[in-house]
Amino acid sequence: MSEASQAPSLPVLEPAQARLLGCLIEKEATTPDVYPLTVNAAQSAANQKTAREPVMALDAGQVQHGLRALEQLGLARQQFSSRAERYEHTLSRHFSLPNQQVALLALLLLRGAQTPHELLARAERLAKFADVEDLKHHLDRMIGREPSLVVLIPRGPGQREDRYMHLLCGPVDVAAVAARAPSASSGASASGMGAAEFEQRIAELEARVAALEEALAARDHTAG
Template sequence: MRMANTVPVLTVAQARALGCLIEKEATTPDAYPLTINAVQVAANQKTARDPVLALEPGEVQHALRTLETQRLAKQVFSSRAERYEHCAGQYFSLPQPQVALLGLLLLRGAQTAHELLTRSERLAKFSDADDVRHHLERLIQREPALAVLVPRGPGQREDRYAHLLSGPVDVAAIAARIGAQAGESAAPQAAALEARVAALEGEVAALREEIAALRGDRTS
């Protein structure tokens, strides 16, 4: 199939719905294609989602129908319920590993290659993080690009990658946000460590006093 020469700009709801269709095709094949209710439940999960959303059924249905008009999803007629499946692979002419990575980026925002490797176990097979980076580079280098590199910021060990299906991204803002989040998560750990050290220092001081008192009793 000829490579798509345009990238639809998706809303938050549309991006989340497409990501859910990609994910659930691999993780719950018996329930796929998904009903509107199943997409809503998947979209509003409290785990493995960034950001966490609270989409209403009408928002999900509108997102799915819009994805259908954009040829990124299609309705599968069923006697029981309205169901949808994604068409991302066909629309963008992507192999399954790249579809899986795109789905993860849609669901969880900017991520490192190692994070994507760990989180893709049920969606696609990668030999290692370098294999993941190879496929991410393919998403970046194609025309038009579907992903972008987010260079590591201060205190960060790895570069990250973000999708471009919701339009251009501010890589500097993403790097700053990730750095701030890392600092927020590190602050409680640092405070706990500081408190533990203080407690240990107190215990050591008390032990020294007890030892000194024992020595004094012996010499008296």
Template sequence: MDDTTIVLNAAEARLLGCLIEKEATTPETYPLTVNAAQAAANQKTARDPVMALDAGAVNHALRQLEQKGLAKQVFSSRAERYEHRAAAFFGVPQQQVALLGLLALRGAQTVHELLARAERLCRFNDAEDVRHHLDRLMQREAALVVQIPRGPGQREDRYAHLLSGPVDVAAIAARAPSSPAGEPANAELEARVAALEAEVAALREQVERVLAERTPG
């Protein structure tokens, strides 16, 4: 499918972000089952906005991503699983896949927020490296990212994804950031909490896998 025609709804964008994130943070349970994808989509931390998707909505969103060429269904341990195809679909390197994933999960963010939060997904040299890859995503024929000028009291421009179509730049610029920019302590705490949530999800997935393998039939 031509990426100029791709438009994701909120659930599809969230699930794509989850698949991108979990490929890097919990490779032992990736590709994700529907249950694992639901847990990832509904996390209370590292998500903006927080969602409460039921299993049916998650399953539908994953199937829609598959139909659009952004996900692929695979089978393992008698459970259907999904992996993303963002790199191949958009023809972008891992750094840009990671940025799209973060923007899909957490909304508009500054370069420094993206740099701090990308650490568990992909290594960037510095803020300029992040800015370079954002520029590449904006300069495509069908741009995947847009720059949001800083609003009153804000110190940095922010960036938002265009996977769900055009965004209201003025409205986002006027909206307060989800967390203050330039606070590494907050970023470190977020990373620790996210890592713990990922570990719990991975353990739950492993238990479910063992139980499934032991269940006759």
């Protein structure tokens, strides 16, 4: 049997499912003390105002439905604890990906089309890359595999760099995305390392606040 015939087929995720998968990957690296994530923690992560494009407002029912859909697709797994059900991603095992490629997919799932320098700045807390060429090598590996997980978006008018998008939500209209100006909120570049780090720290604080609220609610429930 050939390697191509053994490769898992590409799922077509809904936007909420893509956001939740990105959050599971991100939080495993940035807040391991609250990972795997409860439904409440996943909801807080998905609805963050920072490091997300676009900003979402998912309710608990949508989050639970999305996590269960990811589980059915083989991209997440439910873990049970004494207090709540928790979820962890299984993306690396599902597609046999190294940590660097999982991290890049997480960033693309969370923030849409990005340049290599934006990805390098934002990946600092998720995975290590020697330089931007090393990062591009991993992107090329995901483009060249069967099925492709990533697509290159050639630079459009007034843009200085190519961008990349994931393909986990289905085919991408490359020409339409290339013609679309990057969002102003996608601003971190090679010179924006500080901004990217600031966004990540805010995201971590939001996750920790959500975890504390959860712990307090559980304590109150037990006391009651």
